Amino acid sequence: xxxxxxxxxxxxxxxxxxxxxxxxxxxxxxxxxxxxxxxxxxxxxxxxxxxxxxxxxxxxxxxxxxxxxxxxxxxxxxxxxxxxxxxxxxxxxxxxxxxxxxxxxxxxxxxxxxx
Amino acid sequence: xxxxxxxxxxxxxxxxxxxxxxxxxxxxxxxxxxxxxxxxxxxxxxxxxxxxxxxxxxxxxxxxxxxxxxxxxxxxxxxxxxxxxxxxxxxxxxxxxxxxxxxxxxxxxxxxxxxxxxxxxxxxxxxxxxxxxxxxxxxxxxxxxxxxxxxxxxxxxxxxxxxxxxxxxxxxxxxxxxxxxxxxxxxxxxxxxxxxxxxxxxxxxxxxxxxxxxxxxxxxxxxxxxxxxxxxxxxxxxxxxxxxxxxxxxxxxxxxxxxxxxxxxxxxxxxxxxxxxxxx
Numbered sequence: 001x002x003x004x005x006x007x008x009x010x011x012x013x014x015x016x017x018x019x020x021x022x023x024x025x026x027x028x029x030x031x032x033x034x035x036x037x038x039x040x041x042x043x044x045x046x047x048x049x050x051x052x053x054x055x056x057x058x059x060x061x062x063x064x065x066x067x068x069x070x071x072x073x074x075x076x077x078x079x080x081x082x083x084x085x086x087x088x089x090x091x092x093x094x095x096x097x098x099x100x101x102x103x104x105x106x107x108x109x110x111x112x113x114x115x
Numbered sequence: 116x117x118x119x120x121x122x123x124x125x126x127x128x129x130x131x132x133x134x135x136x137x138x139x140x141x142x143x144x145x146x147x148x149x150x151x152x153x154x155x156x157x158x159x160x161x162x163x164x165x166x167x168x169x170x171x172x173x174x175x176x177x178x179x180x181x182x183x184x185x186x187x188x189x190x191x192x193x194x195x196x197x198x199x200x201x202x203x204x205x206x207x208x209x210x211x212x213x214x215x216x217x218x219x220x221x222x223x224x225x226x227x228x229x230x231x232x233x234x235x236x237x238x239x240x241x242x243x244x245x246x247x248x249x250x251x252x253x254x255x256x257x258x259x260x261x262x263x264x265x266x267x268x269x270x271x272x273x274x275x276x277x278x279x280x281x282x283x284x285x286x287x288x289x290x291x292x293x294x295x296x297x298x299x300x301x302x303x304x305x306x307x308x309x310x311x312x313x314x315x316x317x318x319x320x321x322x323x324x325x326x327x328x329x330x331x332x333x334x335x336x337x338x339x340x341x342x343x344x345x346x347x348x349x350x351x352x353x354x355x356x357x358x359x360x361x362x363x364x365x366x367x368x369x370x371x372x373x374x375x376x377x378x379x380x381x382x383x384x385x386x387x388x389x390x391x392x393x394x395x
Contacts, residue, residue: 075325
């Protein structure tokens with residue numbers, strides 16, 4: 001079955017250095033749709049991304065900083081970038097050396113396509 | 116919002132004397148287009164020098180740009196045309212607080228409270244009074260170790276910059292977290308970030324991504340960065356949205372060094388945090 005999110009995820013996964021792209025429900029951390037390379041743990045990534053995004057959003061609200069528009073987690077061997085629309089969090093997992101500026105632009109563009 | 120910005124821009128182009136500059140400037144500010152927002156507000160104020168809301172808008176944009184002095188001038192202009200403007204008093208309280216003019220900050224905030232400003236002003240007033248008292252204590256007893264609330268004070272040079280150190284349970288170890296109104300919301304922020312460091316650490320290990328180095332998120336008005344600190348603490352640094360990410364990372368690095376020094380010299384650990392809901 002073709003998912004309505006497939007073109008969005010395909011577009012993101014084609015970016016250089018991107019290992020996985022997922023659409024996740026922020027509320028429960030479940031995967032709505034995903035494109036992950038063999039070996040990537042989609043469910044675990046989804047749960048983590050949803051949890052961090054929720055914490056960031058709630059802390060931003062507590063500090064009266066407005067809505068969170070972009071989130072980036074950097075680790076030694078990779079990075080996770082995420083944006084949100086309504087309850088859906090669009091997540092990209094990339095190599096540590098990937099161009100995060102480009103990924104950010106593509107994520108924000110992709111967000112416009114999610115209804 | 117983009118449609119509205121287009122509509123307001125067209126309206127202002129048709130009629131440069133329109134007061135729609137207020138909505139347009141504010142919308143651009145919220146979108147982070149601060150330079151354009153500032154120009155529009157400045158032109159609006161030139162055309163409507165007696166409109167307090169124009170000066171107020173200019174002040175808010177100046178704050179977002181990190182220009183504390185310009186914001187102060189704009190709010191003073193508000194009070195010249197509308198002496199009872201509670202928002203301007205609140206704004207000047209924030210500016211004075213950031214400039215460490217605690218007496219002036221207290222005076223402005225007290226005036227704002229008298230003129231019907233919200234409950235947040237009362238909290239801000241308490242913060243100013245406690246900060247002022249803290250400064251007095253520090254002056255009287257320099258030999259005493261650095262007050263934890265002022266841990267990063269000398270590193271935070273621009274308006275909107277704030278830094279906070281939390282322990283593993285989200286309790287405040289040091290620093291403050293000031294919201295755009297100058298209120299210390301450290302405990303609320305800490306409560307929502309409880310356990311994030313441990314959670315990310317555990318997930319990174321299971322995902323074979325190595326140690327986590329930082330989490331950065333952008334909001335409508337700020338950029339916030341978090342990084343692991345010694346003793347499983349969490350360092351949080353925030354700055355205005357106009358702050359380049361490279362500069363934020365540099366500030367984060369300086370704050371991290373400060374944490375290491377402070378923990379080493381004060382023997383601080385996670386046990387010294389205070390619970391959300393209690394004041395230091």
